[in-house]
Amino acid sequence: MAKPYRAAMQRIPFIKMHGLGNDFVLIDRREKVLEFDAAFVTRIADRHRGVGFDQLVILDASADADADARINFLNSDGSLAGACGNGTRCAARYLMDQSAIDEISLASGSGLLRAVRLADGQIKVGMTEPRLAWRDIPLAQPCDTLHVPLRLFGLGEPVAVNMGNPHAVFFVDDLDSLDIPAIGPTLERHPMFPERANIGFAQIVSHEALRLRVFERGAGLTLACGSGACAAVVAAVRRELVGPACQVQLDGGELSIAWAGAGPVFMTGPTAYSFEGMLVGEGNHVDV
Numbered sequence: 082m083a084k085p086y087r088a089a090m091q092r093i094p095f096i097k098m099h100g101l102g103n104d105f106v107l108i109d110r111r112e113k114v115l116e117f118d119a120a121f122v123t124r125i126a127d128r129h130r131g132v133g134f135d136q137l138v139i140l141d142a143s144a145d146a147d148a149d150a151r152i153n154f155l156n157s158d159g160s161l162a163g164a165c166g167n168g169t170r171c172a173a174r175y176l177m178d179q180s181a182i183d184e185i186s187l188a189s190g191s192g193l194l195r196a197v198r199l200a201d202g203q204i205k206v207g208m209t210e211p212r213l214a215w216r217d218i219p220l221a222q223p224c225d226t227l228h229v230p231l232r233l234f235g236l237g238e239p240v241a242v243n244m245g246n247p248h249a250v251f252f253v254d255d256l257d258s259l260d261i262p263a264i265g266p267t268l269e270r271h272p273m274f275p276e277r278a279n280i281g282f283a284q285i286v287s288h289e290a291l292r293l294r295v296f297e298r299g300a301g302l303t304l305a306c307g308s309g310a311c312a313a314v315v316a317a318v319r320r321e322l323v324g325p326a327c328q329v330q331l332d333g334g335e336l337s338i339a340w341a342g343a344g345p346v347f348m349t350g351p352t353a354y355s356f357e358g359m360l361v362g363e364g365n366h367v368d369v
């Protein structure tokens with residue numbers, strides 16, 4: 082007798098999007114309860130056996146009346162990401178397109194995020210105010226987050242910033258001379274960072290521009306990291322290396338970041354749809 086496979090089969094529609102090549106599988110659960118576990122997430126993240134993504138973006142209906150939806154992010158290794166700037170911009174674009182509106186509010190783990198569509202189509206999001214106390218990064222020991230006492234691989238002391246997720250930013254003279262895939266894992270998992278950290282390497286270009294590459298917690302080196310771009314500008318403003326408006330040049334393109342030295346960080350940049358599809362399988366163990 083045939084196995085009653087189809088009866089148990091779950092079908093999960095998804096949309097693939099990216100912001101500067103930082104890519105996402107977006108699952109909209111606002112109208113339908115869809116359940117999946119960490120094994121499912123890592124399987125879908127697999128770029129050969131699955132769809133492939135840096136972060137999975139999950140949209141849920143929000144209990145908060147001020148928010149149009151609730152947003153959560155999972156890294157490709159299955160871990161939770163407290164914030165994701167490019168994923169926020171992509172989800173905001175998707176929700177705005179669905180309702181033909183140009184402004185949206187999203188409830189996230191780091192607070193309420195507001196996003197707007199600008200006249201040129203770029204999406205601008207107000208990220209949360211950066212947290213700068215060592216406990217809030219979090220770091221393993223009390224220290225000045227402007228000079229975290231960590232000296233490795235010939236790098237200077239990093240600046241630590243929490244953008245809803247932990248970041249350490251190293252300023253370097255020559256970004257191209259660094260073997261980031263080789264040094265990234267050690268830094269991401271250094272005992273100084275009890276919740277691991279996103280590791281940014283920034284090279285100052287001018288008072289209004291910097292180049293950045295980020296080895297992301299739970300995802301490795303990506304083409305762009307939105308919260309990393311915010312963290313790098315916050316770090317550079319604190320070190321008086323750039324002004325309050327700064328272009329961040331990432332491998333996948335450019336983000337405009339603005340931070341007045343206090344309050345929220347604003348991030349503006351492009352978003353793009355790649356394709357849509359259907360994840361198909363039994364229960365939580367979905368065959369792609």
Ligand SMILES: N[C@H](CCC[C@H](N)C(=O)O)C(=O)O
Pocket residue numbers: 103135136156161162163164165166167168246247279297298299300303305306307308309
């Ligand atoms: N790509 C994301 C960052 C994901 C952060 C994640 N790697 C973590 O904090 O664990 C961004 O655009 O901000």
